[in-house]
Amino acid sequence: MNAAWGAARNWPITELGREAQAERVQDGLCIVEPIPFLASLNEMRTISFSDDEVVIHYDNSGDHAILTIPFATGHPANVEPSLHGNAIASWEGETLVIDTVGFEPNPWGLMTSVPSSPGKHTIERLSLTDDRLRLRYEVSVEDPVYLNEPVSLMMLWDHRPDIELSPASEVCDHDVAARFIEDQRD
Numbered sequence: 001m002n003a004a005w006g007a008a009r010n011w012p013i014t015e016l017g018r019e020a021q022a023e024r025v026q027d028g029l030c031i032v033e034p035i036p037f038l039a040s041l042n043e044m045r046t047i048s049f050s051d052d053e054v055v056i057h058y059d060n061s062g063d064h065a066i067l068t069i070p071f072a073t074g075h076p077a078n079v080e081p082s083l084h085g086n087a088i089a090s091w092e093g094e095t096l097v098i099d100t101v102g103f104e105p106n107p108w109g110l111m112t113s114v115p116s117s118p119g120k121h122t123i124e125r126l127s128l129t130d131d132r133l134r135l136r137y138e139v140s141v142e143d144p145v146y147l148n149e150p151v152s153l154m155m156l157w158d159h160r161p162d163i164e165l166s167p168a169s170e171v172c173d174h175d176v177a178a179r180f181i182e183d184q185r186d
Contacts, residue, residue, distance in 0.1 A: 013114055017146035021113045032058070032065045034083055034103055035122050036139045036153065037111050044163060047126075047135075054089045054096065075101055081118055098124040110146055117145035134158055 013021065032038065044059040051071075058065045065084070072088040079086040079102030086102035100122045103109065109116025120143040127136050135157040142150045 011110070011114075011151045012148040013110075014146050014148055017110070017114045020107075020115050020146070023113075032083070033108050034085065034106055034116070035100060035124065036141055037108050038065060039124070039137060039139060040111060040153070040155065044160075045157060054098070069098055075099075085120075085122075092125075095125050095127040098122075098126075100124070110141065110143060114146055116143050119144045129156065 038058055041058075046057045046059075048055045053071060054069045056067045056069070058067070067084055067087065069087040069089045071090060073090070075086050075088060081102050081104040083104060083106065085100040085104075087098050087100040090097050090099070101120075103116060103118060103120045103122075105115060105117055107113075107115045109120060120141065122142075123140045125136075125138040128134070129136055136154065137157055138152060138154045140150055140152040141147065
């Protein structure tokens with residue numbers, strides 16, 4: 001189990017969240033999940049920038065997500081809920097900040113079998129480590145329905161230019177995905 005999953009197990013989950021967790025919804029098999037779940041997986045990521053947007057490509061053994069995030073100063077009014085929400089990017093010095101609202105409910109939206117509500121709000125911060133060899137990924141998550149208070153986790157992402165993304169045609173292996181669910185029970 002990776003460190004992010006261990007940290008998430010100690011989150012201040014509401015009673016409703018504990019009830020959902022006890023049901024152990026068997027989701028997350030061969031489908032792309034939202035942040036923070038998506039970012040916590042040990043997978044390939046590529047990040048590219050232009051003056052107008054950031055594009056992050058997540059690749060997890062056949063599960064592919066490409067998030068295109070505009071640089072903007074605020075979210076539009078009446079955001080239509082979606083799996084990955086409405087994200088906007090900005091810079092705070094050398095730190096990329098991604099602020100996301102407008103998530104649709106998701107059975108694994110907060111990791112460890114805890115769903116998320118439409119009130120989920122995430123703020124991701126990406127910055128180079130002091131040695132400039134790794135990317136520090138930090139995410140803060142609020143969800144008034146399933147969390148008693150905001151939570152956060154931090155991971156370090158390695159720079160691995162020697163590894164390529166999987167072909168988009170690669171299909172997720174359901175047997176391997178089922179082992180992932182079993183690992184989370186331990």
